[in-house]
Amino acid sequence: MRVLEPLIELVRGLWTTLRSMFEKPVTIQYPEQKKPVKVRFRGRHILKRYENGLEKCIGCALCAAACPADAIFVESSENTDERRFSPGERYASTYEINMLRCIFCGFCEDACPTEAIILGDQYELSFTDRRQAIYPKEMLIEPIPAGGASTPQKTEPGKYTRSVPEMKDPQD
């Protein structure tokens, strides 16, 4: 019955769509049900700390230089042993990311010499105001780890002279 082929093809198409009606829907009911992000997902930035609570960011502004969208603004100030925020000479006294400009390329992550800035897995970044789009340091910095102290810390002189930690494996 080769002449009936066009008709059979039509019926086959209808059968395919009918069968798909009884498949489990692929929909994820988003706000209630969230899908975990992929390992290399680039979401909102996080400023990291060392285990003792000192900030990794040294205010070098290499991230701001690397940023193709010019979204990052860094202002640095001097560290002293009385008021120490991060190892080395300087720390970021102002660190702002304009989320309206950020394109989540991850260049800041690559540029950072101390691995202080990380693109995390937070992706719910809605805001209702342009001013809310600028994320200050307080929003970006991660909470103090257990056993660490808050910054600024009073540290013994001569201990935190290196801004960039020594590389354990130069191949890394």
Place this chain on the structure above:
Amino acid sequence: MTFALILEWLIKGIIWVLVLLLGFAYLTLYERKALARIQVRVGPNRTGPWGILQPIADAVKLIFKEELMPARADKLLFFLAPVVTLAPALVITAVVPWGPTLHLFGRDITLYIADVNVGVLYIMSVASIAVYGIVLAGWSSNNKYAMMGGLRSSAQMISYELALGLSFVGVILLAGSARMTEIVEAQKSAWFVLLQPVGTAIFLIATLAEVNRAPFDMPEAEQELTAGYHTEYSGMKFALLFMAEYDKMIAISAIGATLFFGGYREFWFLSNTILSVDKTPWLGPIYMFIKLIILLFGMIWVRATFPRIRYDRLMAFGWKILLPLSLVLIFITATGILLAQQINSWLLWSIPILSLAAGMITIALMYRTLRRKEYARA
């Protein structure tokens, strides 16, 4: 013509218009849900349980939307076009019976609004008025896309109205009447889909073109004409055009159910039981509703399955295939009835056999032509 009779008509008319208006809203939800399930999604489910308040939310949104009118539009026609489109869609189902006569409040209540003795003719004439609204909507918008949509729509609807009308003729011949109630009663023993299988197929195809549904939704082909004839419409005027479209779907499904699928009569396996409409007349509307739901699902299913066909092919299909085939079917039906009357009533069943043969020959001829074109191209 007593006061009570007028009141009865009024009440039935109001109920029916309300059913159509609410039915339109819930048909959109039904379509979205069914389409979503076919596409392995869930569809609207946020407004109320299972999304049943979605149509109400849509309606509220459309009412509060700004009504735009193009500066160079023909103001009067632009305003009238949605009304002209909606009115035929609402009145076309006045002759469709929803059940046998009921005894209520000491009166015989007939479950149809009007019993026109040329019911089928009435349907044909009202159906062809609907095209005016669409053409006017397209023309008065003063927009090229809308104009193209209106033109396509008029050409398409006029072409497919022929096949549609001729598919009605077979039913009229078999029932011996153009009165809708008599057509339903004539299907007591066998639905006309059994006697007219190819006629039913032609009807179903032609209705898709008639109500501008996929795969024949050329007048509003999004990819080609933005939205076709209703490109310039917004707010409640758009809602009226949309409503007309979906009410036409309901209407044409009701007509199809009445003409080919036994109308309000029970399913064949329920005849002579307590569930037959002869025993319990109030089941009529329920059977009608079930048939309507099934036919509407067919339309949604076809929309979810087939891509839109090319415009010239649409016209060629209508004029070169459906029209001659339906003429042949009328000849076959008339011959079958004549044979049944003259020789043996058993010969009535020659109609489906011969018409299926005619359908097969048509498909074979189509296949050959398409094959030859393929070779010519290669």
